[in-house]
Amino acid sequence: MSKVRDFYVKKLKKRIKPVSRYCLLNLFILALVLNFVVEIFSRSSLTDSIIFTFTKPHLFLYGVLIIMLTLSPGLLLRRRYFWYLLFSILWLAGGITNCVILHLRVTPFTFTDIILVGDALRIWNLYLTKVQMFFIIIGVLLLIALIVACFFVMPKYNGVLRRLKNLGYCSAIFVVVYIVTYIYINTGIVKLSFANIAKAYKSYGFTYCFSGSLVNRGVRKPKGYSSKIINEIKAGFFDDDKNKKENSDIAVNSMLKPNVIFVQLESFFDPKRLETLEITEDPIPNFRYYYERFPHGYLSVPSFGAGTANTEVEIIIGMNMDDFGTGEYPYKTVFNRMTCESAAFAFKNLGYVSHAIHNNTAAFYSRNVVFANIGFDTFTTIEMMSGYEKTVTGWAKDDCLVDVINDALDSTPGSDYIYTISVQGHGQYPADYDPKLMPIDIKGFADSANTQSFRYYCNQIKEMDDFVKKLVDTVNARDEKSMIVFYGDHLPTFNLDDEDLSGGSIYQTQYVVWNNLGIVALNEDLEAYQLTAYVMNLAKIHEGTLFKYHQSSADSPDYLENLKQLEYDMIGGKRYVYDGESLFEATDIEYGIKKPKIKSVAVENYDVLVTGRRFNEFCIVSINGEECMTQYVSPQVLKVNARLLNDGDKIQVKVRNGKTLFYETEEVTYVQD
Known part of the structure; x- marks a missing residue:
């Protein structure tokens, strides 16, 4: 083995020695080639890479400089050739990954995707076939093996290091x-944040945009940030809020205080917005009916085709995602490690109980941590639901949310704030299915290669629309003052452009505020970060720092700049708006409203049958504290091997997903007949 290694090391040394004298020139040439090849992969086109290189040479060479910067530490190492190889592989892997990701969704690869890899692994079986997963695993293992082998095979630099030089x-x-970055940013050649991240990658290149997603995180400190400016901003909306309360026909102590229910519909939008689409049946008649009769409008969301959690940041917290880093998910970078004022805290100040509901797993996007940090009292996730159906791609259908929302309303004697996140409309959208199961047919879809996938999507949102009506009917029957805000979190993952739409842009979904308060149809287009403040205002509610700011200052010329000042102060600054204090504590969040319960334990043939209610696929039977291999039979029955059970044993049912224990029932003692 050592002879083989020595043979290759000698050959490499002969090839490397002549060029090792011109280290900076070598770095430049290597970075130049790397940047060009990375752009080929990133754009999935040699032609587009050539066009970018020669039409925007200043941006291409800027990318070359960034790659040179990552290669340059190798000059200080004896294993410099391995360093060059390692970072060459990493840059090429980034370009290839971007190419692959853009075939699965419409948003490019960012550093945040690496942070989200754990979440991605939980659902990659919904996007990839077993064969594709197998080859990805093999590819990753081979890449790791190659890097390890190169570490031992690549020769060391034997010349004088001249570390100081x-x-x-x-x-x-x-x-x-x-210097180049400073000049480019301040002259507008490149931007720090992008309204359309996909177009930014095409305009500025993969290297700059991906690097920006790595270093540009959180809300950057605005110019002029100080206690003085924060107090001036605060005085403005607090004085305005005081005047509203004094002059309103409805006093503070007699505000409407309805139940406020937000329902975020996954990838939901109106197919009739597509100019060329012909469709056999309106898939969203109920949403359309409410849209024409209640407050409604276009809702500008922070992303297209993905980014559900970032729409939540704008809706729940009221912050503008444009002020965060490129492709950043604040749930994973900010709010998973700190508390923050939110709609949940604001409504609780008025005596509400704040509930979060999601028919997907609790840990996705770290919501299990974030929702406690932003003030929710309860969080009901798929782990604590039962009797739900799934789509052919494995996502839970939204119909199950009606009972869970109703349970949340039943759980308190007063008013409730409920934030619901649906999942049925989630991609991928299959093209291979039984047409008899998809009664709605289409033709003339703009993204013609995905016509069958869009047909599947239309049939899914038809079921989501049925859920919308069922929820409205259920809430309306309660004879309680209520508002339900329905909106799409972003458009679905198809290759669409603004030109394909008859109204709005690909960054605009639609919202409607159903209510039984007598509030009639108002048409107002909003940014997502304004929606909660708008809904509060409809209910004569003025609570929460950012929500009061949106209500009072949206027409101000300094509106967005002052919003950024407040955002930075709240999560990165001195919290002058709270007089320097930390006013918010994470809640001891409770999972689920109604819990599983054991009714009886019996042995039948070779099986132990545990009967009860509200069981699901996450339920595990525990005997004397030891968790057993459990078969989920139905919401009423779980099954384990009878050999494990003896007279007097203690039986429990635990709800577990991975290492997270959500709930455990009271123990039941088995008595043998």
């Missing part, structure tokens, strides 16, 4: 990149 080279490259 090489450190000067590294510093010079850093200074050049810093």
Whole structure:
């Protein structure tokens, strides 16, 4: 083995030695080639890479400088050739990954996707076939093996290192990149945040955009940030709020205080907005009926085709995602480690109980941590639901949410704030299915290659629309003052452009505020971060720092700049708006409203049958504290091997997903007949 290694090391040394003298030139050439090849993969086109290189040479060379910066530390190492190879592989892998991701969704690969890899692994079986997963695993293992082998095979640099001189080279490259970045940003050649991240990757190149997603995180400190400016902003909306309360026909202590229910409909939008689409049946007649009769409008959301959690940030917290980093998911970078004022806290200040509901797993996007940090009292997820159906792709259907929302309303004597996240409309959308199961047919779809997939989508949102009506009927029958806000979190993952739509843009969904308060149809287009403040205002509610700010200052010329000042102050600054105090504590969040319960334990043939209610696929039978292999039979029956059970044993049912224990029932003692 050592002879083989020595043979290859000698050959490599012969090839490397002549070029090792011109280290900076070598770095530049390597970075130039890498950037060009990365752009080929990232754009899935040699032609597009050539066009980008020669029509925007200043941006292409800027990408070259960034890659040079990542390669330059190798000048300080004896294993510099391995360092160059390692980072060459990483950059190429980034370009290839972007190519693959853009075939699965419409938003490019960012550093946040690496942070979200755990969440992605939970659902990758819904996007990929077993064969594809197998080849991905093999590919990753081979790549790791190659890197390890190269570590041992690649020769070391045997010349004089001249670390001080090489450190000067590294510093010079850093200074050049810093100066160019400063000039480009301040002259508008590149931007720090992007309204359309997909177009930004095409305009500025993969290298800059991906690097930006790595270093540009959170809300950057605005110019002029100080206690003085925060207090001036605060005084403005607090004085306005005081005047509203004094002059309103409805006093503060007699505000409407209805139940406020938000329902975020996954990838929901009106197919009739598509100019060329012909469809055999309106898939959303109920939503359309409410849209024409209640407050409604276009809702500008922060992303297209993905990014559900970022729409939640704007709706629940009231912050503008444009002020965060490229492709950033604040649930994974900010709100998973700190508390923050939100609609949940604001409504609780008025005596509400705040509930979150989601028919998917609790840990996705770290919601199990984030929702406690932003003030929710309860969180009912798929782990605590039962009797739900699934789509052919494995997502829970939304119909199950009606009973859970009703349970939340039943659980308290007063008013409730309920934030519901649906999942049925989630991609991928299969093209291979039984047409008899899809009664709605279409033709003339703009993304013609995905016509059958869009037909599947239309049939799914028809069922979601049925859920909308069922929920309205259920809530209306309660004879309680209520508002239900329905809206799509983003458009579905299809190759659509603004030109394909008859109204709005691909970054605009639609919202409607059904209510039994007598509030009639108002048409107002909103940003997602304004929606909660708008709904509060309809109910004569003025509570929560950012929501009061949106209500009072939306027409101000400094509206967005001052909003950024408040955002930074709340999550990155000195919290001057709260007089420097931390006013919000994470809640001891309770999972589920109604819990599983054991009724009886019996042995039948070779099986132990545990009967009860509200069982699901996450329920595990525990005997004397030991969890057993459990077969889920129905919402009323679980089954384990009878050999495990003896007279006097203690039986429990635990709700578990991975390492997270959501609930455990009271123990039941088995008595043998």
